[in-house]
Amino acid sequence: MGRYLLMRVAAMVPTLLLASLLIFFIIELPPGDYFENYVAELQAAGETVDPAKIEYLRREYGFDRPLMERYVVWLTNMFHGDFGYSFEHERPVADLIGSRLFFTMLLSFLTIIFTWAMAFPIAIYSATHKYSWGDYGLTFVGLLGLATPNFLLALVMMYLANVFFGVSIGGLMAPEYVGQPLSVGKVLSIAEHLIIPVIVIGTAGTAAMIRRIRANLLDELNKQYVITARAKGVPKFRALVKYPLRMSLNFFVADIGNVLPAVVSGAEVIAIVLSLETTGPLLIAALKNQDMYLAGSFLMMLAVLTVIGVLISDILLTVLDPRIRLQGRATK
Incomplete structure (x- = not known):
């Protein structure tokens, strides 16, 4: 190792x-x-x-x-x-990215938790109740989530929130809290404004993860070792969790290389639609205006996180799946 x-x-x-x-x-x-x-x-x-x-x-x-x-x-x-100087914003790049990094990471972590909390139970139910009405219904909802553009869903939810709840969702907090010290009212305002971005950004990721976990879990459930475990009287839950579910999560762990940079970059298009002051719109504006030190430093940060994420995922895969080895061995 x-x-x-x-x-x-x-x-x-x-x-x-x-x-x-x-x-x-x-x-x-x-x-x-x-x-x-x-x-x-x-x-x-x-x-x-x-x-x-x-x-x-x-x-x-x-x-x-x-x-x-x-x-x-x-x-x-x-x-x-x-990291250089941003000509567009007239600030050092490190200060500029740092001022938006906290809310970007907060939004990304909440989105990841929402995605996992929704995807795992639904995927397990669909795989263990194959071709049932529940499976068909959840499959339809998942395909609907994949087919709906996130920016369109964001606009629809902004309209519904304004019409039915009287809440104007734009930005990360109400205007009166911008630049103010942290308080209970500010925390509640941030939480209120994060609900729709988390749902919108997490919808497509949830739908895609459901389909992948379901497909991999179905493949594992049909293998001989699962049939043998059931024949020996192993409880259903243990027979599901101990190996089949664990083996079906290889792609999930391998995707960490993409999750780490996504935590920092955020969802760029959705952030623009919802006027979120995260790092995503900052990067797009920097590329558009050729603010090279800001754009280059940001992209370099994403490259570092991607390389680190791939290394972490490779190591975790060996822990998750004993069939995977870090180094090949000579066979006779």
Whole structure:
């Protein structure tokens, strides 16, 4: 195990270096840079632009240097905890992301808990009551959840909440609590505003997870070891949980590599529709405006979390399923 971990951690270094190269150069692919876009926006609005000021800013932030030199400086600064400066928001990138990270992680964790709490009982019931009316009904609901676009569901739920409950769901809290210290009223307002985002974001994930758990569990329930356990009189619940359910969760554990970056990035489109001040809209705006230090640092953070998540999922898979080995062994 120790040797395997060392090899995987060593392999993470070139992987992340390659990811940083791709991130930096893809962001640089569109013509121009942030300052050129900024000048174009000012001129379109009829405002005058001081060319000397723009040139000063370009020199100040190193945009007049060669591309590879800028990449090396950007990567070196990240190792020292300096993620650069956001030109659009006029703030350091670390401060900007940090100001939205708590609510993003809170929303993501609540969504994950909601997804798991809904998906597991429904999937187990569907698999153990195959082709029953309950199975057909839950299958229909699951397919409906997969087919409904999240942004459309968000708009419908915002309308229903406003019409039937008189609640205006937009943002992460009521306007009077923005910038105020934490209080009971602020906590209740945040909880009220998080209900619809959690349901909307979790719906598609719940539906997809139900289908996958049901399919894998059905496959395990038809295997010989389950039939033998039942023939020996093993209680139904134990015969279900001890091995079949455990073996059917391989994909669930393997998906941790996608869960970790999702916790930080949040649901970008839904966050825009519901006006949530999370990190997702921040990333989209940074890519749109070529705010390269903000966009590049954020994407690099997601790459690091993805690599770490994949490593964690590989290790957990060996614990969950004894048939999986971290290293192959020679066979005769």
